[in-house]
Amino acid sequence: MSDMKLGLQMWSIHDVCIEKGMPEALRLIREMGYEGFEFALGDCATLEERCGAKPAEVKKALQEYGVKAIGSHISFERLLEDPDPVLKDCVEYEVPYAAIAPIFYGDRTPFEEQRRLYKETVRLSRLFKENGIQLQVHCAAFGFLKDYKGRNTVEGMFEECSLEYLQPEFDTAWMICSEIDPHEYLAKYKGYVDILHLKDYHKIPEYSPYVLVRHNTICEENYGCGVGDDGVQDVGDIIKTAEKAGTKWIVTELWNEKNSLENARASADLIKKYL
Template identity: 60%
Template sequence: MGKMKLGLQMWSIHDVCMKEGICKAIEIVKELGYDGFEFAINDRGTVEELFGVKPAEVKKALQANDVKGIGYHASSRLLFENPDPILKECVELEIPYAAIGPAFYGDRTPHKKQIEIIKKVEKAAKIFKSNGVQLQVHCAAYGYLHDYKGRYTVDGMFEDVGLEYLQPEFDTAWMICGGVDPAEYLHKYKGYVDILHFKDYRPLSKDEDSEYILVRHDTVNDYHFGCAVGDSGVLDIAPIVRAAEECGTKWAVTELWNEPDSLENARISAQNLKKYL
């Protein structure tokens, strides 16, 4: 199998992006040792709305620094309301993937509502696919709650929409938090996980841990156990990279929390991941 390339998700250095501007941030991304950049706009609309920079300027910055725009995290709410602005930016920036979260909280969401949401996801996924952009689900921890058929929420979404139109963008931290073995799940979806997020967090104590996914998820977030990838966290990087390469994953993408020194943590993460890529 070919080796994966290394990318950085925008949220990891969002403080730098907002302070320096998106074009300067892309330059810094290359200096940190990354070949790709994944935009993370979510509820803030589009890249142009957030940064006040035309897509043509952003594309120019990507090309000038030899950085590939690999993905675009979008708000499912905005995507359902009107996919056109997000799709337009993806096409203009030549970004091949767009991602949303699981879109509902498993069986905490009424069954009828779950079905309605999945139909909206399917509609959006087919629109994006017809325009050359693959829609993905960034598999947050609550994606491993159970849906109206007793499946993991993310499994149900892939099954109901079809992997041709909707594919996984797994996140290693949330896989572990959700009780899923990363290597096992990569093999389950072999050939369909083009982007894998490497996110890490410091182990919880027995008093802090919980059998319930959402409590464990909120504990990790609220008490900020995030860390640079491979920096005394929960990840065993080597077998995850090996499984990803066996399964055809194209991009290993660093994703960080609100780290106190985002650039240093991004740099450490790149150094640690490159030992295995």
Template identity: 35%
Template sequence: MKTLPVAVQVYSVRDDAEKDFRGTMQKIKALGYEGVELAGLYGLEPAEIKAAIADAGLVALSAHVPFQELVADMDGTIAKYVEIGVQYIAIPYLMEEDRPGTPKFEDNVKLFAEIGRKCKENGIQTLYHNHDFEFMKMDDGRYALDYIYDTIPADLLQTEIDTCWVKVAGEDPAAYVKKYSGRAPVVHLKDFHKEGKPGNMYELIGTEVKKEESAGTFEFRPVGSGDQDFPSILEASVEAGAKWVVVEQDQSIGRTPMEAIQMSREYLKGLGW
């Protein structure tokens, strides 16, 4: 089977990047990754970020840029990532008040399109990175995630399917990637183990949420160590015309984050990736 280049979401090793961004890029390259997806600039200037990534021999593939930052200063925020040289900017997460089912959601979809137009003007493709809350049904029966993609033209917004959250939402990740064939340039590889109906999932990604009664457990794991069927996801990514896959692990338990992303890369190498 054809393979794709493998990047890692720097959020996975965010503490390492905060302490020593340049050294962390070197370590990521040594593990066999070919690119990185940024999640913040760690107090560095865009030129410093660009140089550290290039010097490590990595591709500055993409960046998760908070929706609030993009809305507050669209031109200035995008300009930073133009300087770094990313191919993609992903809208990574919506706060509770911005999500489907809230009064803001329809206007937010219009803002996604505006961000997409501004990025396109600057030679960057905008992506939307899902969680599970976009899998709430709209009045017409569509998932909110599909509504976003149905509403905004593909040239302005493409997908970054997060395969963990698709499965958490009860859908088949491979099928969902294939559903957006031709519109799925970057696919997130994320593994997890879940039992029952845990209430701690968003606490684990650093988001404060209302305390829920937890009737189970949830744990992010290195790729190949959890509940996901990655051979089918990887095959679907190739079939869908993806350009890259990106390893992401929001939290590591029982090992360092760097050890976790090493395990993920070794697993993929074992599959011929």
């Protein structure tokens, strides 16, 4: 029996959060066996701006249904504009983690801009740490493009900030899409991958050597699927490796397509077999 816990990322059931409200969404996921919930703010600064939910009602529902607010996916662009409302929202919900996306599109971004954004990330990662929140990078596919030093962008972010201040939140779909072996990266960053996103997709019929073509094909042509739904990964093996790496939360991330609740439930049922 693993000590790892099971969470759900908000985008997976974003439609439910909007249509039924956050309290009902939290009740439904707890019934499925999810113990934690990770907010996803998109380009908004706060959860209330994202889905209209008041902090008091969300915190009441979290407590009532026994769901832990694990963290929040936040907008790096909004942080650059003004970090105060974003940080205040994270503090309000007492989340231990906050995640940003990779901060630029590899060497498609001018080198001076890359350097500037690295410096901003260092500053913001320390600001969050001072407020008791561990900043992470949710490693989307474009984070595996090369920076001006020839590093994968996410690895550049870790090196510039140090793993004390910025940690990985790997996403298995985008690792595999980017031809990164999840087992290799989980071992490489052992002790620093507190949250691992399990996301899956059906194998795409045509191969492209460029990661963003593969990424866009998956996103635009609806190859996303529920975790383990005849996807591209061995869920059980990845979870075993995550446990060895010290991961605390296995988080389901889905594509928010039709039947989001059904996919969330099926994914939970599968993952729980390995926890």
